[in-house]
Amino acid sequence: MGRLLIPRIAVALVxxxxxxxxxLEMFFWxxxxxxxxxxxxxxxxxxxxxxxxxQGLYNGFLAAGLIFGLATNNRVFKIFFxxxxxxxxxxxxxxxxxxxxxxxALPALIALALVLAxxxxxxxxx
Numbered sequence: 812m813g814r815l816l817i818p819r820i821a822v823a824l825v826x827x828x829x830x831x832x833x834x835l836e837m838f839f840w841x842x843x844x845x846x847x848x849x850x851x852x853x854x855x856x857x858x859x860x861x862x863x864x865x866q867g868l869y870n871g872f873l874a875a876g877l878i879f880g881l882a883t884n885n886r887v888f889k890i891f892f893x894x895x896x897x898x899x900x901x902x903x904x905x906x907x908x909x910x911x912x913x914x915x916a917l918p919a920l921i922a923l924a925l926v927l928a929x930x931x932x933x934x935x936x937x
Contacts (some may be wrong), residue, residue, distance in 0.1 A: 816911035818930045822877055822889050825896060828918065829874035836867030873899070886930055893923040 839845040840863035841856035849856075856863075873896050880888030900916025 812824070813909070814929045815839065817924035818889075818922065818928075819881060821918075821925045822881055825893065825919050825922050826877035826881065829870045829896070832915075833867045833871040833874065834871065836863045838867075840864070840867075857936060869899075886926065889926050890923065893919045893926065897923065920936045922936070 830861060835848055840849070841853065845851065846853065846856055846861075873892055876888060876892035876895070879885070880892060884893055890907075896904050896919035897916050900912055900914075904910070904912025904916060
């Protein structure tokens, strides 16, 4: 049980992070918390609020996939959605703000490594 708990916690933390990002981008983008978090001016935030909400929705889908993987203990779902988070974090780090790699992709990389190493499927008896 202990070996399965560690990757589950790591996946849950990545999912929680993406729920938090959803909330920031969909509901607080042009509010003081969003302005501070994303280092935005009020004018830019107001002009891009719809784009940010769309972005937040995508982060919600990533979280939903991870939560589904956890709820059903579906290793394939966990791997797929962690890979999606990694791709999004690498792309965001390369094209927007480099710290996105460290705040999104790196935690997902760690969670993926833990899932691959510890959350192995049970061997079937022949």
